[in-house]
Amino acid sequence: MNRAIDRVLWPALWAATLLFVAWGMAPRATVFTTVLSSGRLIAVASLVKLALLALGAAWSWRSGRLLDADNPVRPAWTLLAAGLACNVLGQAVLARYQLTGQESPFPSAGDVFYVLAYPLVGAALVWFLRAYNEAGYPMGSRAERVTLLVVTVVVCASLAFLVLRPVVLSDLPLAQKALGAAYPLLDLALLVPLAILLRMTSRFRGGSVGAAWMIVLSGFVFMCAGDVLFAYFTALGQTGLDPFVHAAYILAYGLIAAGMRRHLALVAS
Amino acid sequence: MVTAEAVREIVAAITPFIGENMARSATRVHCEKLGIAEPEVTPQQVAMLISRLESGLRVFMGRDKATSLMGPLRVKLGGGS
Numbered sequence: 188m189n190r191a192i193d194r195v196l197w198p199a200l201w202a203a204t205l206l207f208v209a210w211g212m213a214p215r216a217t218v219f220t221t222v223l224s225s226g227r228l229i230a231v232a233s234l235v236k237l238a239l240l241a242l243g244a245a246w247s248w249r250s251g252r253l254l255d256a257d258n259p260v261r262p263a264w265t266l267l268a269a270g271l272a273c274n275v276l277g278q279a280v281l282a283r284y285q286l287t288g289q290e291s292p293f294p295s296a297g298d299v300f301y302v303l304a305y306p307l308v309g310a311a312l313v314w315f316l317r318a319y320n321e322a323g324y325p326m327g328s329r330a331e332r333v334t335l336l337v338v339t340v341v342v343c344a345s346l347a348f349l350v351l352r353p354v355v356l357s358d359l360p361l362a363q364k365a366l367g368a369a370y371p372l373l374d375l376a377l378l379v380p381l382a383i384l385l386r387m388t389s390r391f392r393g394g395s396v397g398a399a400w401m402i403v404l405s406g407f408v409f410m411c412a413g414d415v416l417f418a419y420f421t422a423l424g425q426t427g428l429d430p431f432v433h434a435a436y437i438l439a440y441g442l443i444a445a446g447m448r449r450h451l452a453l454v455a456s
Numbered sequence: 457m458v459t460a461e462a463v464r465e466i467v468a469a470i471t472p473f474i475g476e477n478m479a480r481s482a483t484r485v486h487c488e489k490l491g492i493a494e495p496e497v498t499p500q501q502v503a504m505l506i507s508r509l510e511s512g513l514r515v516f517m518g519r520d521k522a523t524s525l526m527g528p529l530r531v532k533l534g535g536g537s
Contacts, residue, residue, distance in 0.1 A: 254518045322515040323508065324474075325481045393475030396516050453473070453517050 192448060200441035203235050204434050211430030226288045232433040233285035237278045239440035244271035246447035253454040259321065263314035270307035271443070277301040293421070294366045302366075305373040308407070312380040319387055326387055339382040343375040350375075350415050357422040367418045374411035381407055395453055403446030409439035459497040462505075462533050463487065469529050470509060473516065482512060499534045506530055 210219050210228055219228070251264025280297030284290065291297075320326055354367045385404045391397030413435035420428045463483055471479040486508045487493075492501050506526050513522040 255514070255520075258514065258518060260515055318515060323482070323486070323512045324478060325485050391475045391478050393477065394471065394473045394479075396473055397475050397478075454521065 193445075196441070196445055196448070200239075200438065200445065203231075204438045204441070207232065207430045207434035207437060211428065211434065214430070228430070229285050229433075230288075232437065233278070233282045235437055236433075236440055237275065237282055239437070239444045240271055240275045240278055243440060243444040243447050244268050244275055246444065246451045247271055250447065250451045250454050253451070259318035260315060263311045263318060266307050266311035266314060270304045270311060273300040273304035273307060274440075277304070294362055298366055302369065302373070305377060309377055309380060312377070312384055316380060316384055316387065319384075324390070326390065332383065332386075335383055335386055336379065339379050343378050346415075347372060347375050350419055354418055354422040357424075359422065363421070367421055370414045371418045374414045377407065378411055381411075395449065399446050399449035399453060401446075402442050402449060406439045406442030406444075406446060409435050409442060413439055457497055457499070457502065457533065459487075459492060459494050462497050462502055465533060466506065466509065466529060469525065470513065473513065473525075482509060502533045503530065506533070 206223075207228070209216075210223070213219065219225075245268075247264055248268035251261050251268060254261045254264070277297040277300035280295055280300065281291045284292070284295075326332075350371045351368050354364060354371070357364060357367075359367060381404055384400070385408075388397055388400035388404065391400065413432055416428070416435055417432045420432065467476070467479045467483055470482075474482065483505070486505055490501055490504050490508070492505060497505075506529055510522045510526045513525065517525075
């Protein structure tokens with residue numbers, strides 16, 4: 188079953204990502220001005236994102252349910268599932284516009300769910316960190332972790348300055364500007380526990396636990412990249428770069444779903 | 457039983473899940489904590505070592521799967537059933 192899902196999921200993910208990268212690189216190619224028009228591609232992107240997010244949320248939820256009631260990471264899986272479910276709802280709101288050829292409003296009701304997802308995902312990542320740290324595995328010295336934390340905070344703060352500058356200086360309406368700044372800030376905040384969890388789970392490399400986590404966390408890193416690109420391009424008014432944003436989100440959601448599936452396979456007998 | 461042999465068997469069993477580096481270092485750390493040293497290890501020490509590693513695996517795969525993974529190892533190394 189797992190192999191069957193992997194056989195479909197991975198090729199479909201790469202094909203969808205490459206399709207949107209190709210659209211971004213050659214938007215005037217015949218295929219993108221005829222069969223795969225902009226409206227159709229946006230509709231495809233919407234459905235793919237919705238499906239991948241729903242799979243990720245369902246598999247995360249299932250992973251938690253299959254663990255024992257006293258397992259310390261069970262609440263983390265539930266929080267992660269809830270965070271992904273919020274993203275499903277956010278994407279569902281946008282899908283209403285994207286499937287009918289209308290331009291998605293920004294901000295929209297979907298942003299309420301997207302913003303709500305951050306504290307849930309952030310809390311889940313911190314919960315995983317704490318539980319894995321207490322599981323008795325040698326995770327390196329405290330000094331090493333503090334150094335990584337400080338370096339990540341400094342890098343994220345520097346990135347925030349670079350990314351937020353064009354957003355803050357743009358002529359966008361106040362609500363768009365505030366939300367456009369909030370997303371990268373929330374993403375950069377999320378990158379802090381992500382970096383520590385990446386470092387921690389890299390110690391499990393070569394095993395199925397390490398592989399599953401590496402895939403999930405890479406997905407979240409691409410999601411942050413997608414949000415930052417979206418804010419940056421919106422502030423600069425460069426809508427022609429939207430295909431790359433779609434590609435980043437599809438890859439992100441696909442990696443998250445694929446990683447969740449690997450975790451589920453670990454728990455399920 | 458020879459410590460090195462027991463450690464090799466245990467590391468081989470958990471490597472597919474947590475990777476060789478973590479399998480080796482987690483086993484080494486637990487051996488140190490349990491006072492397991494070369495050249496010989498008692499069945500009680502093997503049982504304790506397997507139990508410690510099993511509880512670490514539970515966080516990833518749940519109690520049932522961790523127990524079923526370590527069960528054959530317990531039988532093989534004489535660390536209880």
